[in-house]
Amino acid sequence: MVEGKYTVKEIVIQDKATLSGEIGGDIVYYQFSKASGDYGNGLVGNQITTLTNSLSTSRAGSIVYMSIEYDQTTTFYPPWITIAVDGVGVWTENLTNSVAAKKIESFSQARGTDTFVAGAVITARFLNNKKGVSFDDKTLIMGIQYDAV
Amino acid sequence: MGNGKKTYKEVITTGDYENQGIINGSTQELQYQWVDSTAGYVYMKCGEVQSSNNHGTDIRGYLMLYSGSIVSKSICYDQTIAGSHSLIVWVNNSAVWSTALTDNVATGVTEEFTQARGADTFSAGDIIYIAHSDDAGSGNTVDQMFAKVEIIID
Numbered sequence: 633m634v635e636g637k638y639t640v641k642e643i644v645i646q647d648k649a650t651l652s653g654e655i656g657g658d659i660v661y662y663q664f665s666k667a668s669g670d671y672g673n674g675l676v677g678n679q680i681t682t683l684t685n686s687l688s689t690s691r692a693g694s695i696v697y698m699s700i701e702y703d704q705t706t707t708f709y710p711p712w713i714t715i716a717v718d719g720v721g722v723w724t725e726n727l728t729n730s731v732a733a734k735k736i737e738s739f740s741q742a743r744g745t746d747t748f749v750a751g752a753v754i755t756a757r758f759l760n761n762k763k764g765v766s767f768d769d770k771t772l773i774m775g776i777q778y779d780a781v
Numbered sequence: 782m783g784n785g786k787k788t789y790k791e792v793i794t795t796g797d798y799e800n801q802g803i804i805n806g807s808t809q810e811l812q813y814q815w816v817d818s819t820a821g822y823v824y825m826k827c828g829e830v831q832s833s834n835n836h837g838t839d840i841r842g843y844l845m846l847y848s849g850s851i852v853s854k855s856i857c858y859d860q861t862i863a864g865s866h867s868l869i870v871w872v873n874n875s876a877v878w879s880t881a882l883t884d885n886v887a888t889g890v891t892e893e894f895t896q897a898r899g900a901d902t903f904s905a906g907d908i909i910y911i912a913h914s915d916d917a918g919s920g921n922t923v924d925q926m927f928a929k930v931e932i933i934i935d
Contacts, residue, residue, distance in 0.1 A: 635790065637793065638789045639792075640793075640795075642796045642799070643792065645801060646802065649804045650805040650806060654806070654933060655806060655808060677814045678826070679927070680816075682925070687855075688857040750893050752891070
């Protein structure tokens with residue numbers, strides 16, 4: 633028997649969930665990277681993005697998560713990352729200013745904080761105040777949460 | 782207390798949803814790009830690797846681990862010369878979802894398309910890739926293309 637609509641605050645399923653429709657609120661990953669020390673926009677695959685040309689969204693939603701692994705070679709030029717939506721920086725996080733390789737940091741924020749419409753251009757920017765110095769081998773995953781379908 | 786199986790038409794959680802097994806019906810997105818100016822039919826790259834369809838003998842793209850459906854695609858591009866053009870999703874040796882794009886010389890154009898689950902399906906072991914076409918010599922020329930294909934696992 634198929635019952636109608638079920639609304640609850642929290643669900644835990646101990647085995648397998650099978651959805652014949654779609655998941656509203658599902659999270660997908662957008663991936664960016666930049667091997668060189670140059671600051672600027674991330675690459676998708678091996679191609680540099682710009683503020684007007686990058687991954688574009690199929691649906692409306694929110695940016696809820698970003699994680700990064702990177703190398704930092706001097707503390708004189710502290711790095712930060714910015715997520716831009718349609719060319720406008722909407723979410724900036726300063727990274728820990730310390731010299732090390734394979735540093736990992738992650739950030740999350742509530743759904744609805746930074747939103748986008750379908751067709752929005754999303755760009756990840758790796759920044760510091762000295763081009764070509766200090767901030768290398770960056771890989772970033774951005775968590776995108778779509779609105780209800 | 783965990784117990785048996787219940788089937789609902791629709792479930793809404795206002796808070797979190799935790800699944801201790803696997804979710805059949807989860808979503809993921811595949812990324813492609815092609816930045817060089819192109820006036821022909823081009824299969825976009827998967828990272829640094831050129832996807833391809835050499836008459837079915839050299840198919841390259843993302844290999845599917847599970848069966849599922851293709852439910853959306855999006856593209857961001859610059860159009861430098863006018864002419865009709867299309868965005869085509871391929872599964873193995875078949876062009877399964879072709880959609881006309883807007884013919885408009887402009888930069889930073891975004892277009893997105895959705896379709897119902899089940900419209901275009903794939904099996905585990907299939908390869909998915911995406912192409913841009915100038916529609917048989919329309920003269921259309923584009924560059925700076927970034928595209929995504931959204932899939933839902935069965």
